[in-house]
Amino acid sequence: LLPILHFPDPRLRTKAKPILEVTDQIRTLAADMLETMYAAPGVGLAATQVNQHIELIVIDVSETKDQPMVFINAKITPLTEELVPYEEGCLSVPEYTDSVNRPARIRIEALDLDGKAVKIDADGLLAVCIQHEMDHLSGKLFVDYLSPLKRQRIKDKLVKREREKVR
Ligand SMILES: O=C(O)C[C@@H](Cc1ccccc1)[C@H](O)SCc1ccccc1
Numbered sequence: 001l002l003p004i005l006h007f008p009d010p011r012l013r014t015k016a017k018p019i020l021e022v023t024d025q026i027r028t029l030a031a032d033m034l035e036t037m038y039a040a041p042g043v044g045l046a047a048t049q050v051n052q053h054i055e056l057i058v059i060d061v062s063e064t065k066d067q068p069m070v071f072i073n074a075k076i077t078p079l080t081e082e083l084v085p086y087e088e089g090c091l092s093v094p095e096y097t098d099s100v101n102r103p104a105r106i107r108i109e110a111l112d113l114d115g116k117a118v119k120i121d122a123d124g125l126l127a128v129c130i131q132h133e134m135d136h137l138s139g140k141l142f143v144d145y146l147s148p149l150k151r152q153r154i155k156d157k158l159v160k161r162e163r164e165k166v167r
């Protein structure tokens with residue numbers, strides 16, 4: 001399993017770079033990220049969270065946990081102005097959730113692990129998850145949508161918890 005960076009680790013703020021060639025090394029990283037995601041458990045994971053600053057996202061929103069999706073160099077476009085709230089969590093901000101408003105439907109255009117272009121229109125949890133992971137690749141976290149006071153409280157709690165863990 002890959003170690004997941006925790007807020008407020010500054011490396012989570014790194015902007016990911018596009019992948020120029022889909023190599024076996026990328027395929028191995030995607031497999032390791034999926035294994036790490038399922039074990040967390042989670043429904044999405046961005047390479048940034050495992051300290052790999054490239055545009056690679058893995059997702060599986062299926063109930064049966066057997067429909068993995070891999071997006072490389074993804075671009076997303078909102079398909080509606082309508083915003084919907086969702087109680088988001090994050091593997092990099094353990095044990096906190098809060099409501100975030102995001103466009104209800106989006107189009108995602110990316111490459112798959114074979115380097116083939118894929119285009120998907122998404123709504124529901126898949127749309128929320130894709131947008132959440134895309135934020136990770138640009139160094140953004142869901143806590144950035146909260147008030148500065150809430151964000152500071154979460155930061156203080158997580159720093160305290162990390163300190164106790166090391167001691
Ligand atoms: O940290 C991550 O990127 C994994 C996120 C992905 C996610 C966040 C918000 C909304 C949907 C997906 C989650 O920690 S995965 C855990 C989870 C599972 C079901 C619903 C929400 C969050």
Ligand SMILES: [Zn+2]
Pocket residue numbers: 089090091092132136
């Ligand atoms: Zn997250």
